[in-house]
Amino acid sequence: MAQTRRQRLLAASRNSGTGSVQDGHRELPRIASPSSESTSPDGDVDQPTSPSSTVSGSASQNETYTAEISLADFKDSLKPDVCIRCLRSLFPGTGGVNLTCLKCHKYLRRPENASEKVLHDVVAKWAAFWLAWRRRHLKDKFAVNSMSASDSQGATFSFELGDLEDKDDAVQDLPGIDNIVDMVDGELETITFSEDEKTLLDMAFLTYLQCDSAQVTMYPILHKYLQHAKHIIRIEEVCFTPNHPAFTTHCIWRMTLQNRRQYAVSLTDRQLGWLPLVTPWRQYVRTRVRTLGSIKPLGAQFYVAEAADPRLNRFLYSWENNFERRRRVNRKMNWYESEGVLDEWKAWNRG
Numbered sequence: 001m002a003q004t005r006r007q008r009l010l011a012a013s014r015n016s017g018t019g020s021v022q023d024g025h026r027e028l029p030r031i032a033s034p035s036s037e038s039t040s041p042d043g044d045v046d047q048p049t050s051p052s053s054t055v056s057g058s059a060s061q062n063e064t065y066t067a068e069i070s071l072a073d074f075k076d077s078l079k080p081d082v083c084i085r086c087l088r089s090l091f092p093g094t095g096g097v098n099l100t101c102l103k104c105h106k107y108l109r110r111p112e113n114a115s116e117k118v119l120h121d122v123v124a125k126w127a128a129f130w131l132a133w134r135r136r137h138l139k140d141k142f143a144v145n146s147m148s149a150s151d152s153q154g155a156t157f158s159f160e161l162g163d164l165e166d167k168d169d170a171v172q173d174l175p176g177i178d179n180i181v182d183m184v185d186g187e188l189e190t191i192t193f194s195e196d197e198k199t200l201l202d203m204a205f206l207t208y209l210q211c212d213s214a215q216v217t218m219y220p221i222l223h224k225y226l227q228h229a230k231h232i233i234r235i236e237e238v239c240f241t242p243n244h245p246a247f248t249t250h251c252i253w254r255m256t257l258q259n260r261r262q263y264a265v266s267l268t269d270r271q272l273g274w275l276p277l278v279t280p281w282r283q284y285v286r287t288r289v290r291t292l293g294s295i296k297p298l299g300a301q302f303y304v305a306e307a308a309d310p311r312l313n314r315f316l317y318s319w320e321n322n323f324e325r326r327r328r329v330n331r332k333m334n335w336y337e338s339e340g341v342l343d344e345w346k347a348w349n350r351g
């Protein structure tokens, strides 16, 4: 069933007029203030995580889109030696992926913090599942770019959005990167990655431009979970302008616990170099948010994706460039793929 619908989507995107393709990118529609209404043709102001300065990509006649990502944009998330809750350094030799320090571990074990403990545990599980899900469905292609001494940006990667019309629908591998030449204090230096750093690098790639995908594909799980949850009483979808030089928009969840404490929860912050999965809401707003955008009920992005028109129609969406058009189609793809996510979640939990 899902396959048939998906084939129909691909046919629709192929049959629509694409015309000539323009290079470069345009500013995405401005994020709305909490009180303003939707303005875009999709009825959606919550454009997903969007690159700005880093994406200097080019669109070709066959509708592929290649972007460049700088290591500098997410380098801070490649740190296996800090606690993902408080960002303090872990004891030397005790590092790893997604670990908390002893102090945070003790804090979360106190009875009065039981709800926050449950939230951390549940979100860690969602994150592991969603990353595994991304790996299984990954169509985007990544490659390391060569560097020369004239590069002032440091190491970069090229990134091509998955081909929607690929008949084989091939799942891509992430590049296995052992070391990379990067700019450190103005000098080119070879950095050798540890196994943990390589895992964190994978996480940054898997989350790149995926905040809307996470909200759409995880919706069936979060919706189902919320019906039976003891500790989480409300989940909202929040979009904002992040405190980050390369991104104009980012979307996360705000979760309200039974004790009324609120937390920012994100499975895709690693692409911005941010390690925590769960952060007290006020702290997140203070440190990560430049301008708060919209706050909508759980499912808002899912229903936008459901309503999205998959046709690559230049006349209908004249404000879009090629990149944005592909993102719209990808959003619809996420909606189609979310059909099977509950079954995958059940199977993953059994395994």
Ligand SMILES: [Zn+2]
Pocket: 083, 084, 085, 086, 087, 088, 100, 101, 102, 103, 104, 105
């Ligand atoms: Zn800690």
